[in-house]
Amino acid sequence: MFDFSVKKDKSKKLYIKVFEEIREAIEDGRLKKDDRLPAIRTAAKRLEVNTSTIVKAYDLLEREGYLYKIVGSGSYVGEVKTAKVSSEEKEAMEELWDIKPEDKDKINFAGASPSSDLFPVEDFRRAINTVLDREGGEAFSYEDARGYEPLREKMVEILKRDGIEAVSENIQIVSGSQQAIDIAGRMLIKPGDKVIVEEPTYPGAISSFKRAGAHIISVPVEKDGMNLKKLRYILEKEKGIKFIYTIINFQNPTGIFWSEKKKLKLLELVERYRVRVVEDDCMSEIYYSPKKPKSLKAYDRNNQVIYIKSFSKILMPGLRFAFMLLPQELAESAAKIKYMADISSSGLTQRAFHEYLECGNIDVHLKKIRRIFKRRYRYMKKLLGENERIRIYYPTYGGLFFWLALPEWMDGEKFSRKAYEKGLLLFSGNRFFQKGSSNPFVRVSFANATEEEIEAGVRILNETLEEY
Amino acid sequence: MFDFSVKKDKSKKLYIKVFEEIREAIEDGRLKKDDRLPAIRTAAKRLEVNTSTIVKAYDLLEREGYLYKIVGSGSYVGEVKTAKVSSEEKEAMEELWDIKPEDKDKINFAGASPSSDLFPVEDFRRAINTVLDREGGEAFSYEDARGYEPLREKMVEILKRDGIEAVSENIQIVSGSQQAIDIAGRMLIKPGDKVIVEEPTYPGAISSFKRAGAHIISVPVEKDGMNLKKLRYILEKEKGIKFIYTIINFQNPTGIFWSEKKKLKLLELVERYRVRVVEDDCMSEIYYSPKKPKSLKAYDRNNQVIYIKSFSKILMPGLRFAFMLLPQELAESAAKIKYMADISSSGLTQRAFHEYLECGNIDVHLKKIRRIFKRRYRYMKKLLGENERIRIYYPTYGGLFFWLALPEWMDGEKFSRKAYEKGLLLFSGNRFFQKGSSNPFVRVSFANATEEEIEAGVRILNETLEEY
CATH class of the missing domain: 3.40.640.10 (Type I PLP-dependent aspartate aminotransferase-like (Major domain))
Incomplete structure (x- = not known):
């Protein structure tokens, strides 16, 4: 019945782990509606935990609607819920969460926003201070x-x-x-x-x-x-x-x-x-x-x-x-x-942004980032073009990414994991498809990479391709 | 059929007004499912607008699912939709929107947040600048x-x-x-x-x-x-x-x-x-x-x-x-x-708030606002106590409001409108009930009123009671 064990590390409380394992079994169909769960003692023995852990896990499952109890008989799997967070949401979350603190040293072809050295911080600081001078507390009222x-x-x-x-x-x-x-x-x-x-x-x-x-x-x-x-x-x-x-x-x-x-x-x-x-x-x-x-x-x-x-x-x-x-x-x-x-939305942010626009800085800023991105775009395109096993799938002349087709028999997901191990962050194609079936695409971005990093990153791409 | 006319001022486009009037008639049941709407020309004549206005309004009604068309026959009322914004949402919105710019001179017993002169603006400015000095663009990255x-x-x-x-x-x-x-x-x-x-x-x-x-x-x-x-x-x-x-x-x-x-x-x-x-x-x-x-x-x-x-x-x-x-x-x-x-949420705000808390200012600030609010609380309570036709419905010793029971035959909603005409903003009780039936309650807040304003506001309250 329970084809899993529970790790006894301290990452989460034990009953939460049991809860999650059983929930997963219900959600992926291993446990079906009206299946009877093992008795508390049996389950505790099987998983090598205290009975109180099982009691708590079953209680939580019941509260969350995964189980129902029949007094004197036991716990049964209820109607499987559909309002749970879908796998697509999970993927959307991962888009940013993949970049964990420990990944800060890696080369980042994943992030699609400009790196923080390109932000007009000083202009914004001035704008914020101007607003606070002029408007005082008003800037922190409800907008x-x-x-x-x-x-x-x-x-x-x-x-x-x-x-x-x-x-x-x-x-x-x-x-x-x-x-x-x-x-x-x-x-x-x-x-x-x-x-x-x-x-x-x-x-x-x-x-x-x-x-x-x-x-x-x-x-x-x-x-x-x-x-x-x-x-x-x-x-x-x-x-x-x-x-x-x-x-x-x-x-x-x-x-x-x-x-x-x-x-x-x-x-x-x-x-x-x-x-x-x-x-x-x-x-x-x-x-x-x-x-x-x-x-x-x-x-x-x-x-x-x-x-x-x-x-x-x-x-x-x-x-x-x-x-x-x-x-x-x-x-x-x-x-x-x-x-x-x-x-x-925050009144201070809105007012500071207004002040920033009033001073007319945005055109200068846009020209600057377009110039920088264009250089990176050209450089990455050139380097990618040198490997004939990679294809830039669509020609474009703007934005921050390339959509790459790897050789057809490759899986973008596996490829990304291999590249990650070598120190390169990128996104596999299947997170952008509704049905996440295997495909040979990856997205690489130059928003967060300097020219040196682009060079190093493409080198890892090529190595990963060789070894795949 | 059309028991309304359309004002020809410039507040909204004409076809939007026609659209809204018909939508209202459908939503409140004057027009029922499968009722046939007047032909374009008839409707245009009745409302004294161009036929193109009616065409646009009917089109929009159809697009929004209020009407369906049968070619060669005309337009009919469809299934009445339920996903429209409910009246409770409207009321929730009004909570803030009642305080329009033109109401800034009125005495404010409605707002439930501290007035902007009580905000620790300078401390926050310092916190923001410290964060920007220390973290630069990092403070504007995704959090x-x-x-x-x-x-x-x-x-x-x-x-x-x-x-x-x-x-x-x-x-x-x-x-x-x-x-x-x-x-x-x-x-x-x-x-x-x-x-x-x-x-x-x-x-x-x-x-x-x-x-x-x-x-x-x-x-x-x-x-x-x-x-x-x-x-x-x-x-x-x-x-x-x-x-x-x-x-x-x-x-x-x-x-x-x-x-x-x-x-x-x-x-x-x-x-x-x-x-x-x-x-x-x-x-x-x-x-x-x-x-x-x-x-x-x-x-x-x-x-x-x-x-x-x-x-x-x-x-x-x-x-x-x-x-x-x-x-x-x-x-x-x-x-x-x-x-x-x-x-x-905004990284800058979060980091600035963290910096503000690190400096330990919040306790000083809390003591200060508690002192100010307590004084206002006592003063308002005393003044309200002098009118025996008003009852503070619940005794309390904290927060920012009094919940007042007017004489039972009064309607809090009508009372608030009369007080508003005299220059006082307050909230009628029925916006806090699920079913907005008439009741004699009003909520008065001292969050946004100085002692002079409390005095003037309570005076208006008393006058409004006299005249009601």
Whole structure:
């Protein structure tokens, strides 16, 4: 019955370990509904623990709904729950958690945010102090749930430069783009609704949409955007589709950007089939060609696009700053969900960011990071190009990653683990797919690596390939 | 059919107004499922707008699922949706939104956070600058989803002083107590589960629990805690109760605190019936008797209490800082939901708060605000006591509010509106009840009022009573 043992180290309390082992057995089907669990004494003997440990573990399992008790008979497996954290959520978490303190010495091709030496810390310090001088305690009061009004006005200006007309009442300030995605999901999805995503895509979005009760439908990414034939087929066939989630420019993880033709076609399709688009724009600012690529929102005449712009990749992720531009009929709902989620984002951060933008430093900063990233981009591309067993799967000219296809018989997951042992952090492809089956992809990022580190990292990549 | 007209001011686009009017008619039952809507031209004529306005409004209604179209026949009312923002959420929002910029000159008995002149701004500025000097860009990197480890260690120390033993791995740092409540709800509630709350209670909690799919059961508050007979009856009778949400000390809005006897009894009950408690501790620090009241968590031997401690009422709400102490088996789930909600709270804020605590300023600050609030408390109590038509419904000796019973035939809601016209902001009782029926209660707070303002405010209260 119990095909496991329990390690007696001190990492967790013993009854928690027993609890987790049994829970896992229930969740993966080794123990089935109405199976009878061993009696307390039998179990204690089998696992070589005290009976009180088993009592506590069974109690917890019962409280969590995994077991039910029949007096005088024993404990039985209950209805298996589905509201547990899904494996996709786990993967989303790992995206950051993989970079543990002990990994700080490793070469980091995993992180997708600029390294901290690129942050405009001094400019921000000045902005914070200016705000505190001028506003004192006011800066620490509750802020409007929609965000600090002057900052929302500022966002309207920024949008205008990108060819997007907006009014500040439709702008919702949030604590980073993950929050924007989560709010969009909570606002639009009822349990049983459907959401279309690109495949591969950012797993944090999938987590939120699933949590909100959505069924996820994936459409493959091609070099110039989604496969629109498949998309149209799904839109035609499926009922209850609420929105399409997409990263139009320098997509995560593939790096592709949509052609203008496909952007227009997408808008045509969503108009015909009356679904919305949630556009996650975290990367447009990081372009290496002379012209900045346009967002989908810039073409959106019928207000079908909910637009999310993040500053985590271009300024500092720790700011926790992003905003949403909403169709007018959704602006109030979004503010209500923001309020329910955490009342409002930090007023000090918002005011300091406003002050920072007022001083006009951001253009200088953007030019600087584009220059640095472009150099790294070219250098990594060149080095990767020297190994013919690696293929940069999609050509792109912006963003912070390369999506690499290893030889087809390789498994990206195993490859990443081998590279990790050699001192290189990178992400295997399957965390970006909904069904995590084996595939030969890995994502490498140069956001957090200097040129020397890029060189050393690619060297490890090549070695790992040799030995695989 | 259309028993409304549309105002042609510029506050919103015309088609949005038409959309909202029809939506309201559907939601409140004036239009029923499968009712046929007037043809475009007829509707345009009736409302005196262009046909294109009606087309857009109908389109939006269809997209939002309120209408369905039959080609060649017309538009019909669809299944009425239930996932819309409930009235409780609206009320929760209003709690802050009532204080509009144009209300800044009014006397504020509504806000429940300290006024900004009481914030330790200079100490915080120093802490921020120290952190930036020492850590530079590191302070703006992504933080661990569970929170900045040294700050979590600090929270363990703070808990220890309150008689609560904890380890930092079970501490989850969040952006304010509303986020803690929302995370608890998303973590524990599956659609159809039940949650027990005090009545009256904080409406922001009800919003979150309902959004997560909970059915809310209210148990009346008495002067020494919940009515435990009713609680026991409900626990005995109802299946699927996930947790009890409670504010043990200086409850919002009544100000009551639980007796030790009732605290112990509550823990006995939840152990017997195997439900958890979510304890929202936002007020314990604001006591006026010599001894600080104990939290429920301090008595919790079996780890059944999820403990939330907020610093919004005692430091600055704009910090957006609170933490949860979780039973070990829930710590990981909470971190995952935090990650899904917004990845992590601002690293700079967390590090600055840690620095602030390291310098040991918080005790001095707490003494100061307790002294100030105690003076205001006494003064307001004295002035309120002079009008025999007002009754302070519960005796208390801490917190920031009084829960007032007006003469029984009065309606707190109407009373608040009259007081508002005279320049006084306060909250009517019915926003704290689940069913917002008329009642004679109002909540007055002295958190945001100086002694002169307390005097002027109570004068308005008395005048409003006279004229009612």
